[in-house]
Amino acid sequence: MTAQNLVTVDDDSDARPGGEVLLRATDVTKHYPLRTQALSRHRRVLRAVDGVSLEVRRGETLGIVGESGCGKSTLGRCLVRLTELTGGRVEFDGQDITTLSARRLRPVRPGMQLVFQDPQASLNPRRRAGDIVAEPLLVHRYGDAAAVRRRVAELFDVVGLAAAHLDRYPHEFSGGQRQRIGIARALATSPKLIVADEPVSALDVSIQAQVLNLFADLQEEFALTYVFIAHDLGVVRHVSDRIAVMYLGEIVELAETEALYDAPAHPYTQALLSAAPDIDDGTPAADVPRRERIVLTGEVPNPVDKPTGCAFRTRCPYARERCALERPGLTRTPSGRHTACHYPLID
Ligand SMILES: Nc1ncnc2c1ncn2[C@@H]1O[C@H](COP(=O)(O)OP(=O)(O)OP(=O)(O)O)[C@@H](O)[C@H]1O
Ligand SMILES: [Mg+2]
Numbered sequence: 139m140t141a142q143n144l145v146t147v148d149d150d151s152d153a154r155p156g157g158e159v160l161l162r163a164t165d166v167t168k169h170y171p172l173r174t175q176a177l178s179r180h181r182r183v184l185r186a187v188d189g190v191s192l193e194v195r196r197g198e199t200l201g202i203v204g205e206s207g208c209g210k211s212t213l214g215r216c217l218v219r220l221t222e223l224t225g226g227r228v229e230f231d232g233q234d235i236t237t238l239s240a241r242r243l244r245p246v247r248p249g250m251q252l253v254f255q256d257p258q259a260s261l262n263p264r265r266r267a268g269d270i271v272a273e274p275l276l277v278h279r280y281g282d283a284a285a286v287r288r289r290v291a292e293l294f295d296v297v298g299l300a301a302a303h304l305d306r307y308p309h310e311f312s313g314g315q316r317q318r319i320g321i322a323r324a325l326a327t328s329p330k331l332i333v334a335d336e337p338v339s340a341l342d343v344s345i346q347a348q349v350l351n352l353f354a355d356l357q358e359e360f361a362l363t364y365v366f367i368a369h370d371l372g373v374v375r376h377v378s379d380r381i382a383v384m385y386l387g388e389i390v391e392l393a394e395t396e397a398l399y400d401a402p403a404h405p406y407t408q409a410l411l412s413a414a415p416d417i418d419d420g421t422p423a424a425d426v427p428r429r430e431r432i433v434l435t436g437e438v439p440n441p442v443d444k445p446t447g448c449a450f451r452t453r454c455p456y457a458r459e460r461c462a463l464e465r466p467g468l469t470r471t472p473s474g475r476h477t478a479c480h481y482p483l484i485d
């Protein structure tokens with residue numbers, strides 16, 4: 139790297155992975171009380187998110203992956219305060235937003251937006267696409283009707299939709315186009331952070347790549363920070379700088395994307411990699427010969443009755459006695475990897 143390059147990297151380090159933290163979650167928990175147990179002395183809870191700490195830096199994409207029901211969506215909603223936390227703290231853009239009242243949260247909201255998995259379900263079928271995109275502008279008093287109209291047309295253009303289609307209803311668009319409407323709506327208030335909850339899972343594989351490319355282009359153009367949720371390691375690999383792997387409400391591994399794919403530290407990550415097809419060519423993402431394949435057996439335990447110690451131990455081929463006794467926290471191994479495992483595959 140030349141001296142000139144070094145200066146460039148230094149100059150805008152805040153906007154790059156490794157730069158300033160935009161979002162910080164500290165020991166976030168979200169527990170749902172079980173209704174049937176309401177009168178019992180020992181109220182049982184479903185531990186949807188169970189002690190998650192992470193940081194997202196300005197301009198980076200943090201991928202979050204894990205099997206269905208592991209708490210990804212719940213965590214995503216906690217991060218943007220669309221749900222109340224049971225415990226822990228969320229700081230966004232230097233401000234603790236954990237307990238802000240609705241009124242005080244209002245000026246913070248435009249800065250963080252969510253894109254949902256199923257555009258069919260998340261777009262009001264009775265509203266025209268232009269009105270759907272205009273809604274957050276009206277809520278946050280963007281300007282007069284003409285200014286809103288101009289902004290909506292601009293957003294349509296930015297996400298690759300034709301201005302001629304402003305008056306169409308969601309069902310008149312294809313799946314990929316509907317997701318573009320959802321993205322335009324999320325962009326309307328010029329957010330800093332977008333939490334995208336499985337934004338391409340409902341789309342045909344051929345359309346997925348187009349929408350992923352759009353996310354990448356928008357990130358570049360508007361210096362966006364993403365939390366990108368997927369159940370499939372094949373999808374997040376192409377968009378994420380770092381990846382957090384979740385299991386039963388906990389992060390079991392957090393690493394730079396390539397490091398995680400090259401050499402997973404947690405047995406669960408290894409198992410997910412063994413199973414993940416590559417989005418490009420359908421070949422297994424596991425491309426390192428020395429890596430043994432792990433095929434997961436058994437069911438994911440119920441988050442109401444989590445195993446003692448390590449939550450993954452009941453399905454882990456390497457589990458030993460200690461794993462049932464002590465819960466491993468997410469810690470840094472000597473080689474700088476973050477994993478919640480007593481016996482990481484690399485150290
Ligand atoms: N409002 C709720 N009330 C009670 N339990 C809930 C609620 N929302 C989620 N859960 C439970 O919390 C756990 C985590 O759910 P969540 O939807 O966050 O998982 P997920 O990883 O997003 O799954 P998927 O991949 O299917 O979208 C699940 O056991 C789910 O049943
Ligand atoms: Mg989900």
